[in-house]
Amino acid sequence: MTKDLWQRLSTAPNDTPVATDGTRxxxxxxxxxxALSMAERLxxxxxxxxxxxxxxxxxxxxxxxxxxxxxxVCLPGHAAHEYLNEIGVHPGAFISDLEGVKSISxxxxxxxxxxxxxxTVPEGxxxxxTSGSSGEPKRCMKVTRQLAAEVEALGRLWGAPRGVVxxxxxxxxxxxxxxRVLWPLATGVRFFSRQYETWEAVAGHLEPNxxxxxxxxxxxxxxxxxxxxxxxxxxxxxxxxxxxxxxAFASAQFGVTPIEVLGSTETGGVAWRQQTGKSVPWTALxxxxxxxxxxxxxxxxxxxxxxxxxxxxxxxxxxxxDGRFTLGGRLDRIVKIEGKRVSLQRVEDALRxxxxxxxxxxxxxxxxxxxxxAAVVVHENDQTLLATMGRxxxxxxxxxxxxxxxxPMELPRxxxxxxxxxxxxxxxRVAADIRALFRSAExxxxxASDISGGRARFxxxxxxxxxxxxGHFPGQPILPGVAxxxxxxxxxxxxxGSAFDGREMSRVKFRHVMQPDERISLTLVKSGSRLxxxxxxxxxxxxxxxxxxxx
Amino acid sequence: xxxxxxxxxxxxxxxxxxxxxxxxxxxxxxPLFGEGLGLDSIDALEIGIEIQKVFGVKIDSSDExxxxxxxxxxxLARFVARQQGPAT
Numbered sequence: 001m002t003k004d005l006w007q008r009l010s011t012a013p014n015d016t017p018v019a020t021d022g023t024r025x026x027x028x029x030x031x032x033x034x035a036l037s038m039a040e041r042l043x044x045x046x047x048x049x050x051x052x053x054x055x056x057x058x059x060x061x062x063x064x065x066x067x068x069x070x071x072x073v074c075l076p077g078h079a080a081h082e083y084l085n086e087i088g089v090h091p092g093a094f095i096s097d098l099e100g101v102k103s104i105s106x107x108x109x110x111x112x113x114x115x116x117x118x119x120t121v122p123e124g125x126x127x128x129x130t131s132g133s134s135g136e137p138k139r140c141m142k143v144t145r146q147l148a149a150e151v152e153a154l155g156r157l158w159g160a161p162r163g164v165v166x167x168x169x170x171x172x173x174x175x176x177x178x179x180r181v182l183w184p185l186a187t188g189v190r191f192f193s194r195q196y197e198t199w200e201a202v203a204g205h206l207e208p209n210x211x212x213x214x215x216x217x218x219x220x221x222x223x224x225x226x227x228x229x230x231x232x233x234x235x236x237x238x239x240x241x242x243x244x245x246x247x248a249f250a251s252a253q254f255g256v257t258p259i260e261v262l263g264s265t266e267t268g269g270v271a272w273r274q275q276t277g278k279s280v281p282w283t284a285l286x287x288x289x290x291x292x293x294x295x296x297x298x299x300x301x302x303x304x305x306x307x308x309x310x311x312x313x314x315x316x317x318x319x320x321x322d323g324r325f326t327l328g329g330r331l332d333r334i335v336k337i338e339g340k341r342v343s344l345q346r347v348e349d350a351l352r353x354x355x356x357x358x359x360x361x362x363x364x365x366x367x368x369x370x371x372x373x374a375a376v377v378v379h380e381n382d383q384t385l386l387a388t389m390g391r392x393x394x395x396x397x398x399x400x401x402x403x404x405x406x407x408p409m410e411l412p413r414x415x416x417x418x419x420x421x422x423x424x425x426x427x428x429r430v431a432a433d434i435r436a437l438f439r440s441a442e443x444x445x446x447x448a449s450d451i452s453g454g455r456a457r458f459x460x461x462x463x464x465x466x467x468x469x470x471g472h473f474p475g476q477p478i479l480p481g482v483a484x485x486x487x488x489x490x491x492x493x494x495x496x497g498s499a500f501d502g503r504e505m506s507r508v509k510f511r512h513v514m515q516p517d518e519r520i521s522l523t524l525v526k527s528g529s530r531l532x533x534x535x536x537x538x539x540x541x542x543x544x545x546x547x548x549x550x551x
Numbered sequence: 552x553x554x555x556x557x558x559x560x561x562x563x564x565x566x567x568x569x570x571x572x573x574x575x576x577x578x579x580x581x582p583l584f585g586e587g588l589g590l591d592s593i594d595a596l597e598i599g600i601e602i603q604k605v606f607g608v609k610i611d612s613s614d615e616x617x618x619x620x621x622x623x624x625x626x627l628a629r630f631v632a633r634q635q636g637p638a639t
Contacts, residue, residue: 396589
């Protein structure tokens with residue numbers, strides 16, 4: 001039983017190894033000493049403390065220190081500079097072991113007075129960041145009691161980890177912090193403080209009976225040549241669905257079938273299963289109740305959510321009499337296209353059923369009148385056909401193959417052929433990432449055009465997703481001058497087939513700025529190798545100039 | 552003046568927002584629907600609307616030869632030229 005997450009750490013003798021970075025141990029004594037001095041440093045102030053550490057032992061010091069100081073803790077999902085700004089991190093309340101980042105530095109290993117015991121670590125709040133479906137970071141606050149309840153449930157189900165715990169996932173997220181850090185910490189088992197992202201690194205560190213905390217992203221990409229030095233006592237997977245094939249492959253290669261854990265940041269852990277065959281049902285974690293809500297979606301009530309309500313998770317569920325359940329597609333992936341409800345899942349399933357499609361992600365594109373876009377991984381047998389037909393005709397070929405199964409509104413209109421569908425570090429497909437594939441890269445939307453001889457006029461709409469607006473400037477996007485030249489040259493090339501590389505230009509004047517969503521007229525006049533362009537808005541000249549090209 | 556056939560090819564690409572294809576990639580005689588360019592009925596609807604708007608022609612949906620007008624770029628151009636009459 002682990003009523004208190006911190007009791008083992010608090011009572012262990014000074015030289016008890018708690019974590020190892022592969023060469024050095026962080027001991028109970030050094031971690032306690034570092035946590036106490038961190039608490040002292042933080043106690044004069046209030047407001048949340050952000051903790052981002054590459055090393056999980058340093059992370060424990062930051063976490064314990066902040067909680068001891070009575071501060072809320074927020075855990076950034078990663079440490080990209082812009083992202084940290086976005087979520088409100090500032091150096092005075094940022095604990096990190098990253099080099100070259102302004103922060104309160106932290107080390108669990110050396111330079112601290114060891115401390116015998118810890119005072120009682122008070123209840124506190126911990127905030128996790130998830131990416132919402134639109135891609136912006138969303139904060140989800142938990143109290144430490146919720147995490148303790150979950151660690152206790154892991155203990156009831158699986159006891160203590162049987163060997164040193166090693167993770168391919170980050171501890172900055174709920175699954176990683178629970179399985180990689182808090183569970184071993186609370187049960188007095190050592191853990192590797194570094195995240196090992198390659199299977200070669202995992203093989204290099206795994207100890208006998210070791211536990212591997214991994215994800216579908218890693219488990220579905222195990223190199224054939226990698227052999228582990230020992231059979232792990234358990235492999236965990238969470239963050240997204242693990243395919244039956246990947247589970248079987250991992251099982252054959254490593255000698256143990258991964259235990260999949262279903263959950264989310266909001267709900268915490270929900271259920272587990274070991275895919276020893278097809279359609280293995282899920283079993284709820286101890287203390288978790290599940291039911292189907294009015295829409296047939298899985299709803300969960302558990303001590304890990306912090307309240308007594310059932311929380312809907314969005315996946316269609318079928319619960320059998322013994323309480324175990326299977327999941328269908330996501331019910332929240334319904335979008336409206338021209339007033340008609342379309343299930344993205346259904347379109348994906350239809351595509352995935354085609355023999356030439358290996359993987360697919362379908363997304364609605366609000367920037368393109370809500371039409372559907374499909375990112376497709378084409379089977380290697382069909383790559384030659386794709387190359388000879390060209391992307392456009394091949395996409396039409398796929399559309400035709402779907403016609404028996406889907407209604408016209410459900411047929412994807414825009415296609416991207418990719419090597420792999422992008423997943424984030426937690427193995428999730430983020431809608432915004434998939435949508436980004438369909439950002440029309442360079443040209444504004446053409447609402448009307450009028451071409452006669454060497455003169456052309458285009459009515460343009462500057463759609464906000466034009467890549468030229470990205471980062472230019474953050475919060476105040478304007479169309480850069482170079483983009484204005486580029487667009488004029490590109491449209492001229494498209495209209496007359498001659499290139500204007502812009503090596504020579506004259507009389508170029510940018511008089512006013514152009515902003516997203518504006519409607520702009522562009523007039524092009526070509527005479528020989530000379531191209532005059534003029535952008536105007538409601539009769540007022542916005543920019544003009546002359547480019548010279550090859551003919 | 553841009554050739555009518557070229558205007559129509561450009562109109563198809565721009566109206567349908569077709570990607571990964573340029574004017575030169577559409578053969579004037581290839582079938583627009585089914586095998587060939589692979590356009591479908593919704594595409595036809597959108598092209599029809601745009602053709603009427605841009606060229607100021609009328610498309611009579613009860614005309615039984617309608618399908619043949621839309622069979623290729625060349626046929627569409629003929630149709631538009633005929634509708635516009637000798638005055639233009």
